[in-house]
Amino acid sequence: MRLAHVRSAGAAASTPWRLVAALDPGGARWIDLEPARLRARAARRPGSTDAAVPTEPITTLDAHLGGGRRVAELEPLVSGFAPRDDADPVVLDGAGLRFGPAILRPTSFRDFFAFEQHVRATWSRSGRPIPETWYRLAVFYFQNVSEVMGPDDPVRAPRGSTELDFEIEVAALIDVEARDLDAATAEDAIGGYVLLDDWSARDLQRDETVMGLGAAKGKDFALSIGPWLVTPDELAPRRPAGATAADLAMAATIRTQDGRTVEMPTGRLSDAQFSFGELLARASADARLRPGDLVASGTVGGGCLLEARATTLGRYLQPGDEVILEVEGLGRLSSPIAGR
Helix, strand or coil: CEEEEEEECCCCCCCCCEEEEECCCCCCEEEEHHHHHHHHHHCCCCCCCCCCCCCCCCCCHHHHHHCCCCHHHHHHHHHCCCCCCCCCCCEEEHHHEEECCCCCCCCEEEEECCCHHHHHHHHHCCCCCCCHHHHHCCCEEECCCCCEECCCCCEECCCCCCCEECCEEEEEEECCCEECCCCCCHHHHEEEEEEEEECEEHHHHHHHHCCCCCCCCCCCCCEEECCCEECHHHHHHHCCCCCCCCCCEEEEEEECCCCCEEEECCCEHHHCCCCHHHHHHHHHCCCEECCCEEEECCCCCCCCHHHHCCCCCCCCECCCCEEEEEECCCEEEEEEEECC
16 A cells, blocks of 8 residues: 655645545556545445444544554555546546655654665775674664655755755654564554655764764754655565565666756665664664654665765755655655755
8 A cells, every 4th residue: 555645736835735545556546535435434334334444534644643543544445445437536646746745744753774885884984994883783863853845845955054965765654652662573563664865964964973962953954755655565575585674776866957867876775784673673672652753774875975976976965956766666756956
């Protein structure tokens, strides 16, 4: 199942988002879930108590989770839907839609450091090897969730920064309260996965991390979330036995203001050192995960300019550039870079 927040293309920014589900794998057609729910309830037999039809209005995924419901509870409504005809008004043409973030207001965001290539590139800049600790512990930091962007939303470097960078990642959305999870079963707490761009101001980050408290203003100005939430059952067939994650291609492309197209040589999701189960076990140790929390993989190898700037773009991002991220099965996230 693939879920998304949409409004009609060209609609005012104040227009409420609607929660939809993909009717076909390519995302060409989408089911408008609230009209589909009303139709299903109207079609029930008298006296029926069919639990597969939600009794509460379907507005956003955030509201669904906030009401104590898991993502999978929408699946019977989606799988049981059949269009009445080619002009069924409950079916929306993807070409006429504007997509928002797959989760509008995450309750928190933990970002891990799960890809060895990215870790090695980061530490090698100061001439140091990867610390032994990294191989033992899944480590993370908290990011700001007040500055969430969606597909096609412009991103601006924070004031005083000239080194804006992107980071292509995958995040798991938690859809049940959980604490002290076991790595072997922790992925049961995941409602779905999203494509994510964890933006960085490298110059601010470099200054801040000298103090040993992690990045702050170098990270908290923007977080872009991709267009679809994809449930775990869709990705399970792509996960080889013993792999830490589904074997999904990840791609980053930059279109510059002067007309160049620069492709970044990124790794794959299955390159991760730690599984999402291990990440969740670490995140939930002595702490409560809540529905709406995002837990991200960290940057895939080669998935940022910090690693590959010299051999690709040759500089950091500038106004007029556009960053296009794609993860196989999770959709496409385009972000134009705007000036201040």
